[in-house]
Amino acid sequence: MIDLDAHPQRIRVGEEPILMMEHIDKSFPGVQALSAVEMNLYRGEVHGLLGENGAGKSTLMKILSGAYRQDSGTITLNGEPVEIQNPLEAQRLGIVTIYQEFTLVPSLTVAENVFMGREPGGRGLLDWSAIQRQTETLMWRLDIDLKPMTLVRNLSVAEQQMVEIARALSIQSQIIIMDEPTSALSEHETQRLLQIIRELTAQGISIIFITHHLEEALEICDRVTVLRDGRNVGTEPINRLSTERLIRMMVGRSASELFQRRSQHRFGDVALSVGNLNHTPDTRDPNAITLQNISFAVRRGEILGLAGLIGAGRTEIARAIFGADEVDSMDLEINGEPVTIRSPRDAIRLGLGLVPEDRKQQALFLALAVRANLSIASLSRLLRFGEFVNRPAENELIEEYRRKLSIRMATPEQRVSNLSGGNQQKVVIARWLALQPQVLIVDEPTRGIDVAAKAEVHQLLDELANQGIAVIMISSELPEILSISDRILTLRQGRITGEFLRAQASEELLMQHMALDEAVSAQVRM
Numbered sequence: 269m270i271d272l273d274a275h276p277q278r279i280r281v282g283e284e285p286i287l288m289m290e291h292i293d294k295s296f297p298g299v300q301a302l303s304a305v306e307m308n309l310y311r312g313e314v315h316g317l318l319g320e321n322g323a324g325k326s327t328l329m330k331i332l333s334g335a336y337r338q339d340s341g342t343i344t345l346n347g348e349p350v351e352i353q354n355p356l357e358a359q360r361l362g363i364v365t366i367y368q369e370f371t372l373v374p375s376l377t378v379a380e381n382v383f384m385g386r387e388p389g390g391r392g393l394l395d396w397s398a399i400q401r402q403t404e405t406l407m408w409r410l411d412i413d414l415k416p417m418t419l420v421r422n423l424s425v426a427e428q429q430m431v432e433i434a435r436a437l438s439i440q441s442q443i444i445i446m447d448e449p450t451s452a453l454s455e456h457e458t459q460r461l462l463q464i465i466r467e468l469t470a471q472g473i474s475i476i477f478i479t480h481h482l483e484e485a486l487e488i489c490d491r492v493t494v495l496r497d498g499r500n501v502g503t504e505p506i507n508r509l510s511t512e513r514l515i516r517m518m519v520g521r522s523a524s525e526l527f528q529r530r531s532q533h534r535f536g537d538v539a540l541s542v543g544n545l546n547h548t549p550d551t552r553d554p555n556a557i558t559l560q561n562i563s564f565a566v567r568r569g570e571i572l573g574l575a576g577l578i579g580a581g582r583t584e585i586a587r588a589i590f591g592a593d594e595v596d597s598m599d600l601e602i603n604g605e606p607v608t609i610r611s612p613r614d615a616i617r618l619g620l621g622l623v624p625e626d627r628k629q630q631a632l633f634l635a636l637a638v639r640a641n642l643s644i645a646s647l648s649r650l651l652r653f654g655e656f657v658n659r660p661a662e663n664e665l666i667e668e669y670r671r672k673l674s675i676r677m678a679t680p681e682q683r684v685s686n687l688s689g690g691n692q693q694k695v696v697i698a699r700w701l702a703l704q705p706q707v708l709i710v711d712e713p714t715r716g717i718d719v720a721a722k723a724e725v726h727q728l729l730d731e732l733a734n735q736g737i738a739v740i741m742i743s744s745e746l747p748e749i750l751s752i753s754d755r756i757l758t759l760r761q762g763r764i765t766g767e768f769l770r771a772q773a774s775e776e777l778l779m780q781h782m783a784l785d786e787a788v789s790a791q792v793r794m
């Protein structure tokens with residue numbers, strides 16, 4: 269029932285929830301993912317679903333969207349009990365999920381993607397002008413400037429997400445589930461998405477919003493439900509919540525008990541130096557990024573932060589150093605010795621590690637067990653007689669990183685694809701740490717990771733620096749860059765635009781060097 273003292277604006281007093289999920293249980297082999305979970309949703313409400321990695325958020329939403337069946341418990345929609353057997357049925361009931369991995373077809377246009385599978389006109393005859401007109405209307409309703417005939421392949425991640433939302437709107441959804449929709453968006457794009465969410469709710473649509481960014485939840489949600497270990501911690505209206513309170517509900521500890529960097533790193537010699545890095549890519553690729561005269565060095569024991577907007581070239585620099593992409597020119601030195609790196613294999617042999625940005629595509633063997641994923645890169649260290657894996661050593665290694673990073677898994681034999689998103693990320697990080705690199709590059713290391721685990725990753729990077737490892741960290745979150753880097757480089761459009769010591773830097777200063785007017789307007793365009 270609604271508490272009259274603290275009812276959020278968008279929910280009308282006396283109204284019944286449109287959705288009630290009651291006493292939901294779900295288990296997987298070795299894991300009780302949800303126990304007696306309750307959640308309800310009002311018309312036009314934005315309801316945040318928060319909790320640590322593995323808390324059960326995605327599982328609960330997969331039940332609501334028909335991807336999984338609950339073991340027990342009931343779902344009531346508009347006052348009627350419903351059995352949601354599969355995703356198509358969920359769609360028929362007006363429930364749509366916007367996943368992080370998009371389901372769009374890159375080679376088709378925006379309009380074709382919006383109406384895929386149910387083109388107006390019927391009987392196999394496509395009424396093109398109708399599709400185009402309707403897509404235009406949808407975009408207008410959302411106040412999005414996207415042309416119906418643009419190929420999806422040429423859209424940014426944020427724009428693709430808009431297409432997914434237009435699609436959800438076109439099938440007359442009443443509930444839109446967004447599972448970490450902002451994790452790959454820039455600050456501007458995130459604000460734009462929040463604006464669109466406000467427009468959707470004004471049209472009576474309800475949103476379930478999963479995020480690890482607490483400020484975002486506080487900004488957009490009417491109420492928040494927190495899960496911990498598959499159980500309800502509570503549901504609270506937003507005006508009773510704060511970051512501090514949310515952290516306490518999520519992890520059972522206060523923010524001040526989480527890691528905050530205090531130690532002073534002691535720098536050694538230059539571990540890696542990059543000079544004269546230039547690259548002019550194939551102009552046919554609309555997303556290609558030119559790198560211009562990139563030069564920098566990082567010392568042992570130092571954490572160097574690379575700050576920049578999406579498209580500034582940070583990931584391209586990391587991939588070039590690691591031998592993953594060919595570039596026009598680059599002079600590399602490791603420990604003062606000139607080296608040539610032609611492939612990631614060369615890079616690993618020379619003591620470099622790279623935790624990539626996109627864990628799904630580049631980093632994990634999803635069909636394999638955690639065991640194989642964790643030890644695959646360090647296999648050579650574990651080989652005792654050339655070909656037999658040293659099991660005790662492998663078990664020790666897995667146990668060490670499971671503990672260090674609090675990786676939540678049933679057993680090391682569990683498939684990585686069954687771990688929660690954040691725990692998959694931890695497996696990637698652990699794999700590279702196990703290799704004991706001399707220079708470690710981490711690209712968006714805490715994307716999709718909960719607040720507590722994020723603090724653990726920060727602590728770990730800090731420890732690595734204390735052990736004399738040179739760390740290069742790419743992050744889109746300025747607070748993260750500012751809290752753990754010793755030195756920060758700003759990048760804009762493939763060039764280094766500034767260098768700051770931690771003590772000198774502030775968000776405003778970095779932002780000024782990351783974005784010129786042109787860069788900002790390019791970001792706002794979408």
Ligand SMILES: Nc1ncnc2c1ncn2[C@@H]1O[C@H](COP(=O)(O)OP(=O)(O)OP(=O)(O)O)[C@@H](O)[C@H]1O
Binds near residue numbers: 320691718
């Ligand atoms: N198909 C599956 N098979 C086995 N275990 C699973 C499966 N799907 C989820 N789990 C387990 O259920 C638990 C809850 O996972 P879920 O993905 O719901 O977490 P989450 O709250 O979404 O976490 P994150 O913030 O990391 O995305 C985890 O322990 C996960 O390993």
Ligand SMILES: [Mg+2]
Binds near residue numbers: 326
């Ligand atoms: Mg999840």
